[in-house]
Amino acid sequence: MISKWFDERLELQKFKDKFLNKAFPVHPTFLLGEVALFSFVTLVLSGIFLGLLYEPSTGKISLFGAMVPAAYASVVKIDLLPLGVIVRRIHHWSAMIMIASVIAHLARVYFTSAYRKPREINWLIGLGLLGITLGAAFTGYLLPYSQFSVTATSIAYYISKSVPWVGDWIARLLFAGEFPAHATVPRFFFLHVMVIPAVLVSLVGLHMLVLIKQKHTEPGANRKRKEARGGQRLIGIPVWPEQSYISVSLFFFLLFVVVLMATYIPLNPIETFGPPSPVTPVMRPDWYFLPIYGFLKLIPGDLSISIAGAKIGPEAIGGVFFPGILAFILVAIPFLDRASEAHNYIENPLHRPFMTSAGIAVAAFLFMTTVSGYIDVLHIAPASMAIYVVVVSAAAWVISYLLLRRYGRAVKKGEHVES
Amino acid sequence: MVDTNSEGREGHVTRRQFARGFVLAVVAAAVGSVLSFLKLLAPSKKGGGYVATVSRGDLLVYARGSRMGNLLKASEFEPGEAVLVYPKGKSGNEANLVQLIRLEQSEFKPPTRPELTDQGFVAYSAICTHLGCIVGWVKDKKDPEASYTECPCHNSIFNPARGATVMGGPAPIPLAQIGVKVSRDGTLVFTSGFSGPIGPQV
Structure with missing residues (x-):
């Protein structure tokens, strides 16, 4: 009855015929993008709750007799609400799951060579989505304005400032002045709740449209x-009803997992970190920034290059050039591994020894730079760790390449025997 | 009739070429005008980064903990101990944050400036020269002389007995030394400003 009423006005049947019968190919790794999307939905919902209670200001107000930044006080008050801290953890855990699934999605597309012609555009949009997701996470770091937030953001400020030639200006543009400036928190808040989500939604729309x-x-x-x-x-299952049932189940299952994690696994305990104070605790960023953090530890202080009036010091090498080169490689992939004709099937990674082993090497490199973030705990000297990083990554590349090539030959032989 | 699709005569511009050029010019002008707003979004320099306001004669007070703001006494420290201090009344400026360390006077080696030390007390800027975290103290209980300054962020290590020279990690330059001496009443007082640049060297 109701659907008929809407159908007569919106011609839903036409829409249904056009879009809901689309085939959705089935593969166990094809749902990672959906996990990212659904995490984002959870982030928006929990974010609306937090945003309505948050106060984006560093002005000092009284909290239990102590004068603390209003932003910090407002987050402490959220934590004191019934289930308030759970919502904050849902937000934080969803962010981690979103970033993890975006990276897993990227890895899936890479290893199955789904970035090749004609899908270079969506590869680039996807990289943009990864970048903007990390931007959302980073701007979110600062908002509770705890000692942790301020230290992490301060480090990022000086990394931005270390960009050759234009760093000083870029740092002031991003952080609304010289951090810690009063304008930084309002600017990050606006970026975090308005600009970044708007760009993210647009890019997701574009990503889907191209898909x-x-x-x-x-x-x-x-x-x-x-x-x-x-x-x-x-060949695949139709969007409606099969794929839709899978998607809806996936969304609620994800929500279940996130709420469970938020309930039992605490994270970012800002009351433990306390408001900004003149001491830096031993602290590590969330896991997705650990490779950069670890890499920064490996650069010796006397390593510095001077080019055309710009000094490129250890901060710039670790914080700007390392992620920059990584981003550049990712952007370049579909233009280096070019295909003359359109590819519409995913490739078995075992049949592409060079690309797959290169991917394994990058993964090993990121893992080893993450381990580098713990050299203080592991009692490893930075110079030795740097050698381990190079040796393990190179070994991962060579060994996986040789194994895959051998596998490929064995498969060929097998086929030969069969025929 | 004018054929708008054909190439214009020699030296003439077709309607299409003109329209295309016009649109490009308008878009370029619009984008250019928006770019100028970026300048407004980056507030101009206020003087920049860490500018210390500590001066000769300032008394040393605890920077944190239960005794925050209280005057330090030389007798409260054994060799091998360190504490974060501010010049009295100037704790609003993080650039003034100093790590005061007590060692044995005989341990100091160049490039430590001996005239800035007193009774084993030596003081350095507490702002790491790498990315601006506040340095900590790694105390060796068995061998106080082996204690050292370490930044908790990226594990830069500074040798307090040798002018805070970088012993390891990514810090590009040593922490700047600042003069301290013990007064007759046992309190400590700054005798100079910082001997070199402080804060991140970017």
């Missing part, structure tokens, strides 16, 4: 099935 236009890549097994059918249509 709908280009259609999903298919598992390689579909190739033979399609040839057998003699058809050109994508």
Whole structure:
């Protein structure tokens, strides 16, 4: 009855025929993007609750008799609400899951070579989404204005400032002055709750639009099935009802996991960190910034290069060039691994020794730089750790390449025997 | 009739070429005008970074803990101990934060400036020269002479007996030394400003 009323006005049947019958290829790794998207939905919902209670100001107000920044006080008050701290943890855990799933999604696309022609555009949009997600996480660090927040943001301020030539200006642009400036918290708040989500939603829309236009890549097994059918249509389950049931289940399962984690696993206990004070605790950033953090520890202080009036010191090498080079490589991938014709099937990573082993090497490198973040606990000298990083990454590359090549030859031989 | 699709005659501009150029010019002008707003979004320099206001004659007070703001007494420290201090009345400026360390006077080696030390007390800027974290003290209980200054952020290590020279980690330059001496009443007083640049060297 109701659907008929809407159908007569909005021609829903047309929409349904056009979009809801689209085939969604089935593969166990095809849901990572959805996990990211659903984490974002949870972030928005919990974020609305937090945003309505948060006060983006560093002005001092009284909290239990002590004068503390209003931002810090407002977050302490959120924590004191019934279930308030749970909402804050839901927000933080969702952020971690979102970043993890975006990275896993990126890895999936890389290892199955789904970035190749014609999907270079969506690869680049996806990288933009990764960048902006990290930006959202980073701007969120500062908002509780605890000692942890201020130290982390201060480090980022000086890293921005270390950018050659324009660093001073970039730092003032991003942080609304010289950190800690009074304008930094309001600016980060606005970026975090308005600008970044708006850009993120637009990019997600674009990402989906390109996906709908280009259609999903298919598992390689579909190739033979399609040839057998003699058809050109994508093989998969329809968006409605099968895929929709999976998606809805996935969303609520994710929500269940996040609420469970938020209930039992505390994180970012700002009351323990306390408001900003003249002492820096031993602190590490969240896991996704650990490679940069660890890499910064490995650069010796006397390593510095001077080019055209700019001094590139250890801060710039660790904080700007390391992530910059990584980002550059990611952007370049689909233009280095070029394909002359369109690829619409995902590739078995075991059949691409060079690209797969390179990916494994990068993963090993990121893992080892993460370990570098713990050299103070592990009692390893930075110079020795730097050697371990290089040796392990290189070994991971060479060994995985040789193994994959051997595997490939064995497969070829096997096929030969079969025929 | 004018054929708008064809190339214009030699030296003439077709309607299409003109329209295209016009749109490009308008877009360029609009983008250019918006770019100028970026300048407004980056507030101008106020003088920049860490500017210490500590001066000769300032008394040393505890920077944190239960005795925050209280005057320090030389008798409260054994060799191998360190504490964060501010010049009295100037704790609002983090650039003034100093790590006061007590060692044995005989341990000091160059480039420590002996005229800035007294009775084993030596003081350095507490702002790490790498990325601005506040340095900590790693106390060796068995061998107080082996204690050292370490930044908790990226593990830069400074040798307090040798002018806070960088012994390891990413800090590019030593922490700046500042003169201290013990007064007759046992309190401590600054006898100079910082001997070098303080804060991140970016």
